[in-house]
Amino acid sequence: MSEHTASTPSVSVIGLGAMGSGIARTLLEAGCQVSVWNRSREKVDALVSDGAIACDSPADALKANTHVVVCLTDYAAWKAIIEANDLNDCFEGTCIIQLTTGTIDAVWEHAVFIEEHGGRIADGAVMCYPRDLGTDAGSLLMAGAPDVLEACDPLLRILAPNWTNLGEDIRKPTILSRALMVDVGMTLIGIVNGAALASAGDISLDVFKQHANNVGSILAAEKSRLIEAIQDGNTQETQASITSWGEGQKAVRSVAQSLGTNLVLQDAVKTVFDEGERLGLGEHDLSALVDVFASDPGS
Ligand SMILES: NC(=O)c1ccc[n+]([C@@H]2O[C@H](COP(=O)([O-])OP(=O)(O)OC[C@H]3O[C@@H](n4cnc5c(N)ncnc54)[C@H](OP(=O)(O)O)[C@@H]3O)[C@@H](O)[C@H]2O)c1
CATH class of the missing domain: 1.10.1040.10 (N-(1-d-carboxylethyl)-l-norvaline Dehydrogenase; domain 2)
Structure with a gap:
């Protein structure tokens, strides 16, 4: 892992399956400070031994950083996490980089929900294996407001140097x-x-x-x-x-x-x-x- 410096972004990652763990590791290797939360604790512990900061709850992960990557099985899992942990008031001023695969309706409803709760949203689709992240084979399709994507750019570049900006229509990556x-x-x-x-x-x-x-x-x-x-x-x-x-x-x-x-x-x-x-x-x-x-x- 590289040393974290002021010029490398800090970020939280919620969901440490194959892809979420790959994302967290790639960000750590690039020198980011990475806070992580996952339902099953052993995946958090594995990342902590690589230099990540453990969060005890998803609320802690949302509070730890302005930029929060979410990568779960599906949007139903994210909805279940939000409900079970009463997260409605945790999105104010937060930018969710949503990399969970979803349906058009789920992606749209989620974007509306985050914005209604004071957050910003960048929605994306990962088009590569976890092992390709951080290399030229890394592929990310992203959509969101121009200022949101601009602010996410340093993080996205670490994951996929040639990530694709599909514009403002949040449904396009899906x-x-x-x-x-x-x-x-x-x-x-x-x-x-x-x-x-x-x-x-x-x-x-x-x-x-x-x-x-x-x-x-x-x-x-x-x-x-x-x-x-x-x-x-x-x-x-x-x-x-x-x-x-x-x-x-x-x-x-x-x-x-x-x-x-x-x-x-x-x-x-x-x-x-x-x-x-x-x-x-x-x-x-x-x-x-x-x-x-x-x-x-x-x-
Ligand atoms: N793997 C790939 O090569 C790949 C490539 C492109 C896109 N993707 C996309 O990336 C996303 C994640 O895929 P993955 O391969 O990382 O899947 P995965 O290894 O099966 O991991 C699923 C993650 O979702 C969490 N989760 C599932 N249901 C949950 C619930 N009800 N409450 C809380 N957490 C829950 C799991 O937590 P636990 O650890 O506690 O079970 C785990 O962190 C998917 O949308 C997938 O389509 C994956």
Whole structure:
């Protein structure tokens, strides 16, 4: 841990799970004075041995510093902490840097609550593993009033040197992070499903991995191409139509069925392509599936 100096910020961290502990440690390593509180005491003690100051209650953590990072499982946990510890009067003059993953409604209601109780709010989404914090791979999407984000900047820079300012709309980090998680989630679920399929067909996972990496190398360029086609409204021109992609996916489903693997993912993919055909997009580019996703026909 570096020495705390007047030029390094002081901060409290509430919630010392994998991410909250990573945040507290990264701030300590940068020389910040860090006060910590967590429901389970052993996580506080582990941080104290790294140089943090223990708080006996969340109220103490809120009183200890103007800037307080909150990083919990969800907003319900934070609400439970506020209620159980009668914290309503502890937010006056405090800036909450809320890094808990939430729903749009929870994020909005929380911002209103903090401001009604005299606090300021910066809401964010962490887009990296705890081990990436403090490195160039650290990624934080943030929103809040310009003066709030400016005041938080020294802390945010320590966690993620290239943190992203999404402006004043407090919901934006939640929306962008979930949009990105669709991609990450589907890609990773896809690779796990592919591994199950390869194994069921007696293909070695070493061979699967080698080819998965080769196929995966086209993904970055293809993602950019799809986004640009949607941006330009140019989703008709294609080298592989939705119908031909759909046929390929039907073949995946048939192989999965022959090998006796679970078809839950193939059925979901089939629904997407069926919907594309129903909208008359069969001859269009894969990017035209944006019309399938653009609105919920059930709403
Ligand atoms: N881990 C990651 O790689 C990662 C990456 C990006 C974003 N995030 C986000 O960061 C946030 C924290 O994730 P995490 O990985 O640190 O989760 P975690 O390891 O499961 O930690 C959860 C934290 O929430 C606390 N908590 C849960 N319910 C509570 C309650 N009712 N009252 C008081 N405290 C409660 C836990 O306290 P106890 O220790 O007492 O159980 C712990 O401090 C989540 O919103 C997650 O989506 C995590």
